[in-house]
Amino acid sequence: MxxxxxxxxxxxxxxxxxxxxxxxxxxxxxxxxxxxxxxxxxxxxxxxxxxxxxxxxxxxxxxxxxxxxxxxxxxxxxxxxxxxxxxxxxxxxxxxxxxxxxxxxxxxxxxxxxxxxxxxxxxxxxxxxxxxxxxxxxxxxxxxxxxxxxxxxxxxxxxxxxxxxxxxxxxxxxxxxxxxxxxxxxxxxxxxxxxxxxxxxxxxxxxxxxxxxxxxxxxxxxxxxxxxxxxxxxxxxxxxxxxxxxxxxxxxxxxxxxxxxxxxxxxxxLNSVTTPAESEDEEIWQALVLGVGDYASKCRFSQVVLGLSGGVDSALVAAIATAALGKENVFGVLMPSPYSSQHSITDALKLGDNLGIKTQILPIGELMQGFDNTLVELFAGTEFGIAEENIQSRIRGTLLMAIANKFGHLLLSTGNKSEMAVGYCTLYGDMNGGLAVIADVPKTRVYSLCHWLNSHSNREIIPQNILTKPPSAELKPGQVDQDSLPAYEVLDDILQRLIQNHQSAADIVAAGHDSAIVNRVIQMVSRAEFKRRQAPPGLKITDRAFGTGWRMPIASKIG
Missing domain, CATH: 3.60.110.10 (Carbon-nitrogen hydrolase)
Known part of the structure; x- marks a missing residue:
């Protein structure tokens, strides 16, 4: 027997x-x-x-x-x-x-x-x-x-x-x-x-x-x-x-x-026992590469396009897409405005060279001027503000969608979870796309993944300047993210406690955070719900992602 x-x-x-x-x-x-x-x-x-x-x-x-x-x-x-x-x-x-x-x-x-x-x-x-x-x-x-x-x-x-x-x-x-x-x-x-x-x-x-x-x-x-x-x-x-x-x-x-x-x-x-990933960063990287590759293939896309800003978020998304689909199937588009720094262009081009992907520069200054000319009478007597800043993002979003439509590419949006949480993103602009690759990855984790990738690859994939310069949307002169947001280390800890751990404002303040900042972040999260409802699907890597498991009202008043 x-x-x-x-x-x-x-x-x-x-x-x-x-x-x-x-x-x-x-x-x-x-x-x-x-x-x-x-x-x-x-x-x-x-x-x-x-x-x-x-x-x-x-x-x-x-x-x-x-x-x-x-x-x-x-x-x-x-x-x-x-x-x-x-x-x-x-x-x-x-x-x-x-x-x-x-x-x-x-x-x-x-x-x-x-x-x-x-x-x-x-x-x-x-x-x-x-x-x-x-x-x-x-x-x-x-x-x-x-x-x-x-x-x-x-x-x-x-x-x-x-x-x-x-x-x-x-x-x-x-x-x-x-x-x-x-x-x-x-x-x-x-x-x-x-x-x-x-x-x-x-x-x-x-x-x-x-x-x-x-x-x-x-x-x-x-x-x-x-x-x-x-x-x-x-x-x-x-x-x-x-x-x-x-x-x-x-x-x-x-x-x-x-x-x-x-x-x-x-x-x-006892049989074969595969060794687990060495770190959370390695595990997350493997998950996101699989998620992008399968989403593209199962939706019958072979190539992707994304905007390369010279920032850390688009750099990580480009690297993930290249690993998932191959360098020949990733197209990075640079769209500098008059407010873009020279290092944003050089950093994005260096990233493209490191990955071996095709890149193209499409300046948007003349398009911005066209919008300004059309709106000059209607906007007369008002100050330059968020509406004008967001036109830049929406111009870029329109160009990327045009490329995606023309060549049958899948547009990848590059916003991270921290931005999605507080609404630091533009509807019909940088939120455009068929897949939000890092929408469940907090900003601090974005940096961690990039450092892991460079270390794991034994060469520089993400240019060092992208990892060390202050993050900025560059929608007006001298702008940095921290003009509008708390430091990301602070913001991400508050968001983790609020979204993932379901802590109250009092609990978060008791953990050492400033009460005014905590209350402001809670309001921002609530007010950004209408944006998240219109966002492309985002790959889920946490227990509390802004996706099918997130069921919050849009019309509400919190705090």
């Missing part, structure tokens, strides 16, 4: 809605797994349609097509391989007992057929999640038996309710405890868990606690890839009964991992 049972993790990068394409990706990894004598192959949550499908699920024909695709996949799979595939299942009792019409499920594909379905039990509604909009929760503990091994099945959120680990319970039930009570030999989890900084450490600590507490080996399978504003980091892993990580898949790329379950020892055996 064979003592080892071989399990494969298919860490997939699906395209949402591409049912045939996603099925083909599953099939290709299944064939590779079968060649390695894998008996059971695990795929991520909703792997047949990609996660999150959102309101595509409201289309009955899409749901029906998913079932048809799944049945064909079952027939195409290698005959000796059993595969768990993420899909949706109609709730046949919805018209009788009420509730949602769909379940978020895993299908057990075996011997050419769909043998069994397992329904997700815990449905998250926080942050970017809104699963109760579509799904009915499953009520039964999920397990099946294969080669005399009883395997418990959980789907993503089903793992995240151990009150002993969290110190609280968010749902009435704990699916892991239920499976342990049933006496399964192994628990598998099929996830589509979005990336945020530091989340992998939490996942591994949480599952280590569950493995030890319930004396259960656990395999965690995660989706990888960028889907709109969300980035999925992969990094699937497995733990033995002692809570030791015996295998970890690659981060931010597709992978196939094979793990051995020893029937005699009733435990998982």
């Amino acid at each position: 064979k003592t080892n049972f071989t399990i494969g993790i298919a860490q997939l990068n699906p395209i949402i809605g591409d049912l045939p394409g996603n099925a083909q990706k599953i099939l290709e990894l299944a064939q590779k797994a079968a060649f390695k004598n894998v008996r059971l192959l695990l795929t991520p949550e909703l792997s047949i349609c990609g996660y999150p499908p959102r309101d595509l699920l409201l289309n009955p024909s899409f749901v029906e097509a998913m079932d048809t695709t799944l049945q064909k996949l079952a027939q195409d799979l290698p005959p000796n391989l059993t595969v768990l595939v993420g899909t949706v299942v109609k709730n046949s009792q919805a018209h009788i007992h009420g509730g949602k019409t769909l379940f978020n499920s895993m299908a057990l594909l075996q011997a050419g057929q769909i043998k069994q379905y397992f329904h997700k039990r815990l449905l998250p509604t926080y942050d970017v999640f809104d699963e109760k909009r579509y799904f009915e929760p499953g009520l039964q503990a999920n397990y099946f038996t294969l080669d005399d091994i009883k395997i418990g099945v959980t789907i993503c959120e089903d793992l995240w309710n151990d009150d002993d680990f969290w110190g609280k319970r968010s749902y009435a039930m704990n699916p892991i405890a239920d499976l342990a009570n049933i006496g399964v030999d192994l628990i598998v989890n099929l996830s589509a868990s979005p990336y945020t900084v530091g989340k992998q450490q939490v996942r591994e600590a949480m599952l280590k606690h569950s493995a030890v507490n319930f004396d259960q080996p656990i395999i965690y399978t995660n989706q990888v890839g960028g889907n709109d504003d969300l980035i999925f980091d992969g990094r699937s892993f497995a733990l033995n009964r002692g809570g030791e990580i015996v295998s970890r898949a690659k981060g931010f790329e597709t992978d196939l991992v094979v793990i051995e379950f020893d029937k005699k020892q009733q435990d998982l055996q």
Whole structure:
């Protein structure tokens, strides 16, 4: 009798809605797994349609097509391989007992057929999640038996309710405890868990606690890839009964991992364990490069354009885009005004040379004069101010959009999270674009990432002058950001406490910040909501991003 049972993790990068394409990706990894004598192959949550499908699920024909695709996949799979595939299942009792019409499920594909379905039990509604909009929760503990091994099945959120680990319970039930009570030999989890900084450490600590507490080996399978504003980091892993990580898949790329379950020892055996990123900066860099590359390719863009101001934000975005798409596919446009310093031009050109990307200079002085001439009568008797400053930004935004339209490029906007938070950005100007690459990256982290990149590359990518000069929008003579904003070290700490930690003004002042500055920042954040609502999607890297998980009113009064 064979003592080892071989399990494969298919860490997939699906395209949402591409049912045939996603099925083909599953099939290709299944064939590779079968060649390695894998008996059971695990795929991520909703792997047949990609996660999150959102309101595509409201289309009955899409749901029906998913079932048809799944049945064909079952027939195409290698005959000796059993595969768990993420899909949706109609709730046949919805018209009788009420509730949602769909379940978020895993299908057990075996011997050419769909043998069994397992329904997700815990449905998250926080942050970017809104699963109760579509799904009915499953009520039964999920397990099946294969080669005399009883395997418990959980789907993503089903793992995240151990009150002993969290110190609280968010749902009435704990699916892991239920499976342990049933006496399964192994628990598998099929996830589509979005990336945020530091989340992998939490996942591994949480599952280590569950493995030890319930004396259960656990395999965690995660989706990888960028889907709109969300980035999925992969990094699937497995733990033995002692809570030791015996295998970890690659981060931010597709992978196939094979793990051995020893029937005699009733435990998982040590396998390949990929080394995690050395720092948060490296992890964030990998996430943003994946996010840009996938957003462009999945939206059918091959080339991108962005404005190069000579500042640190556009420099970082250009570097990310070059790493994601290749230097030949990145176009940087310099648009100096009469207020632009010479070093802004030379710094931007040096950056372009360092990256090897194409650059073009389009001076905007004459365009500014044309606007001034048109508005001179209407603006007579008023002082030069924000309206005139913003015309410069809007001229640049218009030129960039014209280039994007003319050549079919994706326009990348370059604003950071600090600016987005307080509204230090211009609608229909620097906010123009199809993707806001660093909209969830605070200004202080922008500098940190640039320093990491130069150090990691063993050569200067971001010119040193960009990293040392005072940041400025250069919309009027001698302007620097700190004319309008607190120092970024101060601003970012206030924003972290306010946005991420949900601290009150009193709490933030008690932490050592000036009360007048705190109250002003809170007002700026509230008043900038109308701008954020009109911003392009921004790649999410924190637990509190200005994206699908941010649900603030525009018309409001805070403080």
